[in-house]
Amino acid sequence: MCGIIAYTGHQQAAPILIDGLRRLEYRGYDSAGISVVSRKKVRTWKASGKIAVLESRLPESINANCGIGHTRWATHGAPTDENAHPHNSADETLTIVHNGIIENVDALKARLGDVEYQSETDSEVLAHLLSHTMDLNNCSLVDAMREVLTRIVGTYGIAAISSAESEKIILARSGSPVIIGIGEGEMLAASDMSALSRYTREVVHLDDGEVAELTPDGFAVTKLDASPADKSSMTLVNNLEDYDRGGYDHYLYREIVDQPDTVRRTISGRLDKRFNTAHLGGLNMDPRDLLQVQRIKILGCGSALYAGMSGASMIESLSRIPCDAEPAAEFRYRNPVIEANTLYIVVSQSGETFDTLAATREIQRKGGFVLGIVNSVGSTIAREVDGGIYMHAGPEVSVASTKAFTAMLSVFALLAILFGRARDVSPQRGAQLLKALEDAPDKIADVLALETHIASIANKHAKCHSAFFIGRTAAFTVALEGAQKLKEISYIHAEAYPASELKHGPLALVTSKTPCVVILPESELLEKSLGTLEEIKARSAPVIAVTDSDNSRIDKLADDVIRVPRSDELVQGMIMGVALQIYAYHSAVALGRDVDQPRNLAKSVTVE
Numbered sequence: 001m002c003g004i005i006a007y008t009g010h011q012q013a014a015p016i017l018i019d020g021l022r023r024l025e026y027r028g029y030d031s032a033g034i035s036v037v038s039r040k041k042v043r044t045w046k047a048s049g050k051i052a053v054l055e056s057r058l059p060e061s062i063n064a065n066c067g068i069g070h071t072r073w074a075t076h077g078a079p080t081d082e083n084a085h086p087h088n089s090a091d092e093t094l095t096i097v098h099n100g101i102i103e104n105v106d107a108l109k110a111r112l113g114d115v116e117y118q119s120e121t122d123s124e125v126l127a128h129l130l131s132h133t134m135d136l137n138n139c140s141l142v143d144a145m146r147e148v149l150t151r152i153v154g155t156y157g158i159a160a161i162s163s164a165e166s167e168k169i170i171l172a173r174s175g176s177p178v179i180i181g182i183g184e185g186e187m188l189a190a191s192d193m194s195a196l197s198r199y200t201r202e203v204v205h206l207d208d209g210e211v212a213e214l215t216p217d218g219f220a221v222t223k224l225d226a227s228p229a230d231k232s233s234m235t236l237v238n239n240l241e242d243y244d245r246g247g248y249d250h251y252l253y254r255e256i257v258d259q260p261d262t263v264r265r266t267i268s269g270r271l272d273k274r275f276n277t278a279h280l281g282g283l284n285m286d287p288r289d290l291l292q293v294q295r296i297k298i299l300g301c302g303s304a305l306y307a308g309m310s311g312a313s314m315i316e317s318l319s320r321i322p323c324d325a326e327p328a329a330e331f332r333y334r335n336p337v338i339e340a341n342t343l344y345i346v347v348s349q350s351g352e353t354f355d356t357l358a359a360t361r362e363i364q365r366k367g368g369f370v371l372g373i374v375n376s377v378g379s380t381i382a383r384e385v386d387g388g389i390y391m392h393a394g395p396e397v398s399v400a401s402t403k404a405f406t407a408m409l410s411v412f413a414l415l416a417i418l419f420g421r422a423r424d425v426s427p428q429r430g431a432q433l434l435k436a437l438e439d440a441p442d443k444i445a446d447v448l449a450l451e452t453h454i455a456s457i458a459n460k461h462a463k464c465h466s467a468f469f470i471g472r473t474a475a476f477t478v479a480l481e482g483a484q485k486l487k488e489i490s491y492i493h494a495e496a497y498p499a500s501e502l503k504h505g506p507l508a509l510v511t512s513k514t515p516c517v518v519i520l521p522e523s524e525l526l527e528k529s530l531g532t533l534e535e536i537k538a539r540s541a542p543v544i545a546v547t548d549s550d551n552s553r554i555d556k557l558a559d560d561v562i563r564v565p566r567s568d569e570l571v572q573g574m575i576m577g578v579a580l581q582i583y584a585y586h587s588a589v590a591l592g593r594d595v596d597q598p599r600n601l602a603k604s605v606t607v608e
């Protein structure tokens with residue numbers, strides 16, 4: 001998704017802007033650009049393609065101490081040089097970068113009248129509106145910004161500079177993150193913490209409807225009516241600066257192999273062995289509140305949704321509280337009934353996913369209580385929810401989620417234990433569940449040790465056009481995420497189906513050319529699932545069984561077996577899921593895909 005970086009201070013701006021853009025690269029982009037104020041003039045360079053192309057167009061030295069930069073992920077208009085940000089006003093005295101979407105762009109253009117647009121973007125209109133307002137009202141850029149924003153319908157994170165105020169950066173936010181970084185004699189801003197952490201650990205999050213003015217010596221934040229906004233800074237905890245590929249070829253690989261540590265971090269300090277339950281400090285719910293909960297609704301997008309589906313099955317089976325998961329966007333658009341005794345849980349790695357945030361606000365507007373399971377500390381969702389549990393997964397850079405997904409499952413396991421122990425689960429069973437969770441990191445390490453075997457299966461099927469992932473009940477949610485991982489990084493068409501649904505349609509597509517990955521946890525439903533395996537075999541499809549059972553029929557029926565360590569059903573999905581991540585990774589590598597930045601995808605989806 002688009003990224004913003006801005007700098008004003010005692011250092012040369014251009015190298016800092018380019019470095020910032022590189023740190024935003026992981027979010028996904030298709031063009032990039034920077035603007036600086038140099039000798040009282042705005043100067044802009046932009047290019048479609050990678051940041052290296054932009055760099056090749058820059059002069060050897062750019063003498064400027066203030067500037068803005070952008071990585072663009074095309075929404076309005078193709079990824080061309082012209083559509084790349086920054087966008088200048090017609091007289092080139094000011095320039096802007098914009099994340100988000102301006103919905104009333106046609107009305108704004110009609111109002112502006114005769115303007116020669118240089119791009120097909122919705123964003124460019126902002127530069128012209130600002131310049132027009134400054135001329136008309138004879139006002140400063142910040143006054144013009146506040147005035148213009150009252151006319152905008154849509155979402156935005158904006159940074160703007162002008163030749164008239166050569167040290168000043170104006171920022172604005174509504175629905176798209178903007179973070180100010182406080183340095184010594186320098187100030188920065190970015191849409192993502194990762195672009196700031198090299199320069200400062202002290203940050204301030206802008207909230208929706210706020211406008212900020214940065215100068216090298218400080219910042220001032222106001223609301224759209226020009227009244228001052230009260231802001232306080234926070235100190236970054238994670239050292240994003242040290243985070244790299246860890247000597248591996250891809251971030252994704254590092255993030256897969258990091259997972260034993262991820263789970264240890266997520267559960268650390270949260271296992272209450274005295275009462276055989278979980279201890280979750282930020283819930284803002286006491287035991288009486290837990291007892292009031294009659295239903296749980298989990299909301300998220302993509303892999304976070306699939307983690308939510310797994311979580312729903314863990315919580316419901318241990319606590320017997322009805323629990324389900326739904327895509328956040330679908331939920332918010334269907335005018336949902338919000339119930340007083342329903343606990344709403346939103347799940348998000350980035351804490352900035354637009355639809356998940358919008359669902360949170362819709363629930364809160366109707367009086368519902370929302371709990372957040374979030375990785376990114378200080379993110380918008382983390383700040384807006386009524387109670388929260390941080391995942392502590394650490395930074396996740398690869399676009400495809402792996403360790404954050406596993407951390408989400410770990411948090412759901414903790415919640416399931418907590419709600420289970422508040423209701424039906426005995427202390428003895430509670431102790432078993434805690435032990436299962438505590439042992440999960442070692443079992444994940446055992447799965448990682450199967451890499452060569454899993455890679456050989458992945459290589460065998462890498463040329464297939466289509467694959468199926470099959471599971472029953474909780475194993476179906478594992479299948480969903482397995483299919484998601486394979487399709488997003490290898491581009492192999494992959495679909496997940498509940499085993500019971502196969503013969504109601506999808507079986508028509510099962511042939512000798514469609515590998516079927518079947519998730520077979522040891523459970524009372526195993527025999528039934530073996531029946532499904534027979535059905536698939538009868539259509540000559542290659543079968544890859546992922547199982548923790550030693551039932552010998554599996555070995556007879558499957559072409560390949562990935563046997564993971566046996567575990568409690570609470571953590572089975574988490575452990576089997578890692579095998580599917582390795583499968584997807586090696587399929588993508590075999591096909592030479594851009595593993596960390598798959599086509600068309602962005603790390604943090606901050607637009608609708």
Ligand code: F6R
Pocket residue numbers: 301302303304305347348349350351352353356399400401402484488603604605
């Ligand atoms: C898939 C993936 C996405 C995200 C989804 C939600 O690998 O990464 O499907 O899970 O965009 O993102 P967050 O968790 O940041 O809300």
